[in-house]
Amino acid sequence: MSATNFTPIYLDNTEFFMNSSNVVNLSWPKVSEAFAKPLTSHVISFPGYDWTEPYPGKTFIEEGHTMGLMISDDFFMDEAARNKSTTVLTGLTFNIPKSMKSNGKALPMHASWYICRHIFISTNPAMKKSGDKNTCDALPLECKNDLATALTNDWGYKNEDFMCSQRIADPIPQSCVNTFGFSRQDILTINSTTLADPVLGPLQANSNPQQYGWRIGTGYHHHLDPVARELAYNRTYLVATVWGFSRGTDPTTKRIPRVTWACMSGGDLWKDPVLHHYPDPPPHLHDNSTSTKTPLSATTSSGTVSSATTFSETTSSTTRSSEPASSTTSTSGGSISISTKLDMQIIHVLIAMLMTGFVFGQL
Structure with missing residues (x-):
């Protein structure tokens, strides 16, 4: 794939989704085609400043800055691969009021501005309900105050080349976790240089999908796996935009940056309008060895004893733990203990076979 013909995306919503290990490059023509007919697409307006004026800006625009959300249909990650793996992509776009454009292009940003967009992802039902209404009303006032403080208190001190008060991967405040859930942030920055760039500028001033726009998949x-669509539609995106000053701004005009909020979700859960045949998982790998396998259950004179494996799964999309457990079958003589009726080597073989069968069954 040509270096000029790909688009980077975050593969899945893991805790550190912004890490480079979670970034994959996809064909830009195919991604562009997928978003030409998205499953859903809508745009909301949020307040902000006219950054063509010197900081701190005279004009506060209640409506006109916009955030768009698009969700694609199944996207084939690699059509040449045998497993035909797919993902569902969500893309965010940003735009500015017409008054800040000329002939469809953004007017120059005054050099005194520096803007930080902080992106958080929630999978909590309360936030989805609010996001489906295009509001952030579900966020408690304490959460908003704490988050606004975190995003502005250290403005210009975190990094010599970076004005934002927070860094990429910093967590949302604890006061937000009960409602929003735990989330780490991605950050998009805008200054007069990036806005004037022919590639980076449209990322903040055009509602159409861009080659290097912000996108995330579902793994x-x-x-046609319905889980992929549910994952995409259940996410709510909080974008906190901080309207701040650049490092070279006149000290007499500096003010504490202001924060505005935008929250969006995909709407109602996607429901398949027709009955699809979802493919069966790949068959188990066959064992061609001649060794004798231990049966999954062993019969004794007192009854049947079976070995089982139980799994506990956390709510995190990245963590799963498994723990072997044994079960007993009651007979007229009472419960039979595996540890006293079967040799421990047989137990280990039974558990290993069951766990192997479980893993292959997921492939």
């Missing part, structure tokens, strides 16, 4: 799935 790898079978084609």
Whole structure:
């Protein structure tokens, strides 16, 4: 794939989704085609400043700055691959009021501005309900105050080349966790140089999908797997935009940056209008060895004893733990203990076979 013909995306919503290990490059022509007919697409307006004026700006625009959300249909990650893995992509776009444009292009930003967009992702039902209404009303006042403080208190002190008060991957305040859930942030920055760039500028001033726009997938799935769509539609995106000053701003005009909020979700859960045939998982790998396998259950004179494996799964999309457990079958003589009726080597074989069968069954 040509270096000029790909688009980077975040593969899945893991805790550190912004890490480079979670970035994959996809064909830009194919991604562009996928978003030409998205499953859903809508745009909301949020307040902000006219950054063509010197900081701190005279004009506060209640409506006109916009955030757009698009969700694609199943996207084939690599059509040449045998497993035909797909993902569902969500893209965010940003635009500015017409009064800040000329002939459809953004007017120059005054050099005294520096803007930080902080992106958080929630999977909590309360936030989705609010995001479906295009509001951030579900966020408690304490959460908003704490987050606004965190995003402005250290303005210009975190990094010599970076004005934002927070860094990429910094967590949302604890006062937000009960409602929003735990989330780490991604950050988009805008100054007069980036806005004037022919590639980076449209990312903040055009509602159409751009090659290097912000996009995230749902991991790898079978084609038409309904779980992928549910994952995409259940996410709510909080974008906190900080309207701040640049490092070279006249000290007499500096003010504490102001924060505005925008929250969006995909709307109602996606429901398949027709009955699809979802493909079966790949078959188990066959064992061609001649060794004798231990049966999954062993019969004794007192009854049947089976070995089982139980799994506990956390709410995190990245963590799963498994723990072997044994079960007993009651007979007229009472419960039979595996540890006293079967050799421990047999137990280990039974558990290993069951766990192997479980793993292959997920492939």
